[in-house]
Structure formats: structure tokens, C-alpha cells
Amino acid sequence: MLSLYEIFRLSWLSTRKNGMRSVLTALGLIIGVAAVITVVSVMDAFSNRITAKFESLGNNGLTLSAYTPLKHQIQGRLTALKASDLDIIKRVSGVRHITPVFFPTNGAIKSNGYESFSQVYATTEYYQDVNQNYPTQGRFINRTDNLKRRKVVVLGVDTVDELKFHDDPIGRYVQIEDEWFKVIGVQQRKGKLFGLSQDSFAIIPYETGRSIAGYHKEPQFFVQFSVADLNQLEPIKRHLTREIRKNHQLSKGQQNDFKLETAEQMMETFNSISEGVTFVLIGMVGISLVVGGVGIMNIMLVSVTERTREIGIQKALGAQPTNILLQFLVEAVLLSVTGGALGVILGLGLGQLVELFSGIENIEAPTWAVLLSFVFSATVGVVFGLIPAAKASSLHPIEALRFE
Amino acid sequence: MIELKSINKYYQSEAQSFHALKHISLKVERGESVAIIGSSGSGKSTMMNIIGCLDLPSTGEYWLNGENVAGFNERQLADTRNHTIGFVFQNFHLLPRMNILENVVLPLAYQRIPTKQRKEQAVECLVRVGLQDKLNMYPNQLSGGQRQRVAVARALVAKPKLILADEPTGNLDSNTTEDIMQLFEQLHSEGHTLLIITHEKEIADRCARAIRLQDGELVEDRLNSTVIPKVIACA
Ligand SMILES: Nc1ncnc2c1ncn2[C@@H]1O[C@H](COP(=O)(O)OP(=O)(O)O)[C@@H](O)[C@H]1O
Ligand SMILES: [Mg+2]
Numbered sequence: 001m002l003s004l005y006e007i008f009r010l011s012w013l014s015t016r017k018n019g020m021r022s023v024l025t026a027l028g029l030i031i032g033v034a035a036v037i038t039v040v041s042v043m044d045a046f047s048n049r050i051t052a053k054f055e056s057l058g059n060n061g062l063t064l065s066a067y068t069p070l071k072h073q074i075q076g077r078l079t080a081l082k083a084s085d086l087d088i089i090k091r092v093s094g095v096r097h098i099t100p101v102f103f104p105t106n107g108a109i110k111s112n113g114y115e116s117f118s119q120v121y122a123t124t125e126y127y128q129d130v131n132q133n134y135p136t137q138g139r140f141i142n143r144t145d146n147l148k149r150r151k152v153v154v155l156g157v158d159t160v161d162e163l164k165f166h167d168d169p170i171g172r173y174v175q176i177e178d179e180w181f182k183v184i185g186v187q188q189r190k191g192k193l194f195g196l197s198q199d200s201f202a203i204i205p206y207e208t209g210r211s212i213a214g215y216h217k218e219p220q221f222f223v224q225f226s227v228a229d230l231n232q233l234e235p236i237k238r239h240l241t242r243e244i245r246k247n248h249q250l251s252k253g254q255q256n257d258f259k260l261e262t263a264e265q266m267m268e269t270f271n272s273i274s275e276g277v278t279f280v281l282i283g284m285v286g287i288s289l290v291v292g293g294v295g296i297m298n299i300m301l302v303s304v305t306e307r308t309r310e311i312g313i314q315k316a317l318g319a320q321p322t323n324i325l326l327q328f329l330v331e332a333v334l335l336s337v338t339g340g341a342l343g344v345i346l347g348l349g350l351g352q353l354v355e356l357f358s359g360i361e362n363i364e365a366p367t368w369a370v371l372l373s374f375v376f377s378a379t380v381g382v383v384f385g386l387i388p389a390a391k392a393s394s395l396h397p398i399e400a401l402r403f404e
Numbered sequence: 405m406i407e408l409k410s411i412n413k414y415y416q417s418e419a420q421s422f423h424a425l426k427h428i429s430l431k432v433e434r435g436e437s438v439a440i441i442g443s444s445g446s447g448k449s450t451m452m453n454i455i456g457c458l459d460l461p462s463t464g465e466y467w468l469n470g471e472n473v474a475g476f477n478e479r480q481l482a483d484t485r486n487h488t489i490g491f492v493f494q495n496f497h498l499l500p501r502m503n504i505l506e507n508v509v510l511p512l513a514y515q516r517i518p519t520k521q522r523k524e525q526a527v528e529c530l531v532r533v534g535l536q537d538k539l540n541m542y543p544n545q546l547s548g549g550q551r552q553r554v555a556v557a558r559a560l561v562a563k564p565k566l567i568l569a570d571e572p573t574g575n576l577d578s579n580t581t582e583d584i585m586q587l588f589e590q591l592h593s594e595g596h597t598l599l600i601i602t603h604e605k606e607i608a609d610r611c612a613r614a615i616r617l618q619d620g621e622l623v624e625d626r627l628n629s630t631v632i633p634k635v636i637a638c639a
Contacts, residue, residue: 006513010501010502013501014501017501309497310499310500312497313497313498313499314499314510315458315482315485316456316458316485316491316497317485317486317491317510317511317514317558318482318483318484318485318486318487318511318514318515318562319482319486319514320478320479320482320483320514321478321479321482323514396459397458397459398453398458398459401458401493401497
């Protein structure tokens with residue numbers, strides 16, 4: 001019996017001799033594994049980040065927003081919150097801070113020829129408390145700004161950067177929808193979420209927002225609020241859901257036309273998205289493994305044909321069919337595992353590249369993904385190497401020896 | 405040692421059947437040296453392949469060391485080739501990706517022998533054929549005569565009783581032919597049973613016995629008076 005070392009050495013020799021061909025053969029596997037490693041490590045870094053983020057947000061923030069079921073969207077029936085919803089929430093005991101928010105414009109913010117496409121929020125002075133985010137320079141918008149519809153704005157630090165104020169931005173003017181707004185504050189840095197900047201925004205008073213959006217229609221606002229006691233979160237949610245359904249005149253059995261979400265639920269939404277990605281991923285792995293496996297089977301069949309005479313010689317010298325079978329099987333596995341290893345390396349490299357260009361931090365392949373890649377690659381080698389190896393081992397010695 | 409009983413071999417090819425061996429009966433005792441002669445296509449290799457357990461006869465019986473080979477399964481056939489028979493082919497049939505030592509070790513690699521002992525046995529055989537300084541070279545770095553000596557070393561390494569050589573000097577010049585023949589004669593004198601297929605009369609004349617095939621039939625079986633037959637009574 002050939003020792004495993006000898007089998008490995010033989011297989012390695014032939015894999016090395018056909019270097020380029022081997023790499024091309026394993027390409028399907030390399031790319032498949034690389035894709036999986038990249039996506040898994042990015043998703044992993046992503047969800048670590050998101051989890052940390054939601055944890056830091058605290059679980060006591062809630063958002064009430066309009067929700068139009070898909071069926072109604074198709075029918076063109078968009079639902080909106082009512083101004084009276086705000087009063088309902090205000091009346092609920094246990095609700096601490098509350099603020100309506102809407103997006104008065106999607107236009108650019110301009111200053112001195114520079115532009116920023118940061119989102120403009122129209123909201124109230126309570127926004128800072130609900131979001132636990134306060135100015136580091138200047139001040140936040142206040143009640144009077146809102147009542148007098150003052151044209152003042154509080155900027156996020158990234159927006160400040162984009163507009164390239166060379167000195168203190170406080171007191172400078174920016175243009176939103178052809179109106180001039182005085183910068184009164186810059187908010188504390190929040191960092192990134194979903195790989196996107198959380199510091200690219202401009203906050204203006206709610207009523208000022210209504211005036212630039214035009215009074216002819218009700219703004220599509222949503223409500224952010226926080227509860228004083230976390231333990232009261234669920235009862236408050238239940239109570240509010242009941243009250244708002246009443247306010248929206250929804251009959252029994254009718255679907256909610258609004259959504260009441262906690263940060264935790266938003267995270268669940270994210271998790272369900274990442275679950276979806278995982279399923280797509282599994283499909284991808286499946287396809288790439290089959291493609292890679294067929295490539296390996298193909299090259300192993302070629303290799304068996306090329307080495308027919310060698311197989312004949314080995315049989316003449318007394319090799320058992322199992323010796324030949326094992327030899328080719330090990331070669332197929334060596335090929336597929338090498339491909340898997342190259343795929344892992346490529347995937348790690350791609351992950352680093354994504355980290356470099358997307359700003360998502362700490363992209364690392366989870367150990368289970370690396371191990372699984374190797375296990376799958378080896379399995380592919382065994383499964384798809386079996387037919388060529390069986391073919392080699394069942395060759396008739398004389399016919400193999402006579403093969404030209 | 406070898407007994408063929410009315411062997412027939414047919415080759416089936418595209419609706420045609422070719423009768424390559426016709427009612428061959430032959431007995432070879434242990435320690436004999438037999439030359440198999442005959443024109444090309446007369447069935448010499450076909451016969452040797454059957455004797456070497458590389459192929460099975462279509463009809464008839466082949467007894468090797470008192471056992472009917474027809475009853476062997478794949479595993480037993482391979483074992484017999486490994487333990488009992490050593491092959492030397494016209495075109496050497498060395499494995500190109502292995503060095504000389506590894507080529508010679510190969511038959512032992514199919515047995516349960518410790519790696520160290522395999523190597524010792526292989527080196528011993530290579531010393532014997534005078535190639536002890538070429539252990540790490542590859543077949544394509546050697547001359548034809550040297551390659552055939554490697555092949556002889558490989559045929560010897562598992563200490564087989566029977567050496568089968570199919571035109572072993574067919575690809576060699578006269579000097580190297582002489583080297584190889586001397587090796588074979590030495591093996592014979594040590595008690596190996598030797599079957600050599602050859603075209604060359606000089607070689608046939610150096611064997612104690614010669615048989616001639618013609619169109620698949622055994623047409624001549626003579627003892628060579630100038631060579632002392634070396635039949636070991638019973639071992
Ligand atoms: N595998 C095969 N299939 C069909 N015909 C074969 C095969 N092997 C040998 N033959 C035929 O059998 C005859 C004897 O072949 P062989 O034993 O190789 O002759 P020799 O070795 O005496 O030259 C030849 O006519 C050859 O064409
Ligand atoms: Mg021949």
C-alpha cells in the first residue's frame with residue numbers, strides 16, 4: 001500500500017506540473033469561495049457594527065411612521081399620519097420626549113459654490129433629546145425659531161466638511177431651496193451606520209420646513225419619541241396602537257396603516273435582510289461548488305486519459321484498483337482544497353479592499369466560514385473526483401499499456 | 405511453474421473477432437529460461453500478457469504455481485503480478501514523474517513493507533544493475549540502456565520467481581543489449597524462471613529452450629543443446 005505521504009507527493013507533482021491548468025480548473029471554486037468569504041466577512045462586520053450601534057442608541061426610542069401595504073401602494077393609495085396623532089402620543093403618560101420630523105426638500109445645500117446633498121430634516125427642539133445628540137458648537141434650534149419660522153440651520157459635521165467652510169461655520173449662511181439659512185450649530189459626531197455617514201444632515205425648524213415645502217399640502221411626517229421607563233415600552237406600544245387605530249378609523253380586521261417600531265425592531269428588520277442575503281449566499285455557494293466541481297471532474301478525466309499508460313504500468317507492477325482510485329481521489333481533493341485555499345486568500349483580500357473603500361471597519365472572515373470553505377472544497381474534490389478516479393482504477397491493464 | 409492448457413485468445417473488435425492464440429499448451433518448469441520467438445503479430449505478447457496475469461485467456465486454463473488463474477479476482481491478479489512476476493518491457497515503461505529510486509521502489513509500495521526497508525531493497529537492486537549513482541535522476545536523463553537496467557532493477561525488487569521480458573533489447577544497440585543479456589543470464593543462474601520474447605536469434609540461442617509462435621499457434625519447442633538447462637528440481 002502506498003503511504004499517504006507517497007500518494008500526496010505523487011498528486012502534488014502532477015498538480016504542480018500542470019500549474020496553470022490546475023489554477024484555471026479550480027477557478028470556479030476559487031471565485032465561488034472568494035465571493036462567499038468576502039460577502040460573509042462584510043456582512044459579519046456590518047452586523048457587528050449595527051448591533052453595537054443599536055445598543056448605543058438604547059432601546060427606549062420609538063418611531064411612528066405611515067405604512068402603506070404593498071397592495072395599496074399598487075392602487076396608488078398612500079397613507080399618511082395625521083396631525084392629531086402627535087397629540088395622541090403627547091397625551092400618553094410615560095412618553096418623555098417627542099418630535100415630528102419630515103423631509104421638506106431633497107434639493108442640495110449650497111454655500112460659496114460648494115454643494116452638499118445631505119438630507120434636510122424639519123423638526124423641533126425635542127429632536128436632540130429623542131436622539132440623544134447635541135451640538136458641540138453653537139446651539140440647537142429652539143421653540144422661538146420654530147414659532148417665528150426663523151431661517152436657521154444646525155449641520156452635521158460631514159455636511160460642514162462638504163461645504164468647506166474654512167473657518168468657524170457658526171454665523172455663516174447656506175442656501176436651501178433658494179432661501180438663505182443662518183448656521184447656528186454643529187452637531188456632535190455620530191459616526192457611521194450601515195457604512196453610511198450619520199453626520200450628513202441639516203436640521204431646520206419644523207414650521208420653517210413647512211414654509212419652504214409649501215403650505216398647500218400636509219407634510220409626510222413621522223414621529224420620534226422616547227419613553228421614560230423601558231419597562232413601560234410594551235404597554236405603551238399596545239395602548240398607542242389602539243389609540244391610533246381609533247384615530248385612523250380602522251375597523252376590526254383592517255391592517256394598520258402605520259408602523260410603531262423600536263430600535264430593536266429595526267434591528268430585527270436588518271437581521272431579516274441579512275438572513276435573506278445568507279440564503280442568496282447559500283445558493284451562490286451551491287452553484288459555485290457545482291461549477292467548480294464540474295471543472296475539477298473535467299480536468300481529472302483529462303488527466304486520467306493523459307496518464308492511461310502510467311496507470312497501465314502501475315497495474316502491471318501490482319497496483320490494486322484501490323491504490324489507483326485513492327491516488328486520483330487525493331489528487332482531486334488536493335486540487336479542490338488548493339482552490340478553496342486560494343479562494344479564501346482572495347476573499348480575505350477582497351474584504352480588506354472593501355474595508356479600504358467603504359469605511360466599514362473590522363472586516364474579518366469568521367473562522368467558521370473559513371473552515372466551512374475548506375470542508376466544502378474537500379467534499380467537492382471527493383464527490384467530483386470519484387468518477388474520474390473510478391474510471392482510472394477500472395482500466396484494463398493491457399489496454400492501458402497499449403494506449404498511445 | 406507455468407502450465408497453459410489449450411489456451412485460446414480472441415480479440416473482439418467491431419463485429420470482427422480475431423483469433424490471436426490457438427490451442428496453446430505449454431509447460432515451463434521452475435528455473436527454466438525460455439525464448440519466445442516468432443514473427444511480428446504471431447501472438448507472443450498476447451501469450452506473455454496471459455502468463456503475466458495482465459490478461460485472461462478466452463478459453464482454456466492457465467495454472468500458475470498450482471493455482472488456476474481463471475478463478476482469480478482483480479485483487480488476486482494484482483497481488484500475483486506484484487509478488488510473483490517481474491516485467492521488463494521493450495519501451496522500458498518507467499514513470500516519468502518519479503526519479504529512478506522511486507521507480508524501483510514502486511512495486512514494494514504496493515506491499516506492506518516499512519518505507520526504510522523498501523528503500524534498502526531498491527538501492528540493492530540498483531547497485532546490482534550498476535546505477536547506484538543515478539538514484540535521484542529522472543528517466544529522461546538516462547540513456548536507453550540505463551533505462552532498461554532501471555526496469556530490470558524494478559522487475560527484481562519484489563523478488564519475483566518469474567521474470568517476463570517482452571523484447572527487452574528491442575530498443576537497444578548491441579553493446580547495451582549485451583549488458584542486459586548478461587544481467588538476465590545472471591538472474592537465470594540464480595534460479596529465476598525467465599521468459600524472453602525476442603526477434604534476435606543470438607538472444608534466443610542464449611536461452612536453454614526456445615518456442616516459436618506462428619499465427620497464434622505454437623509451432624516449435626526445442627531445447628538448445630549449447631546451453632545447459634538449469635532446472636531446479638523442486639524448490
Ligand atoms: N488488444 C487487441 N485488440 C485487437 N487485436 C489485438 C490486440 N492485441 C493484439 N492484437 C492482435 O493480435 C495479434 C497478436 O498480437 P501480439 O501478441 O501483440 O503479437 P506479437 O507480440 O507476436 O507481435 C496481432 O495481429 C495483433 O494485431
Ligand atoms: Mg509484441
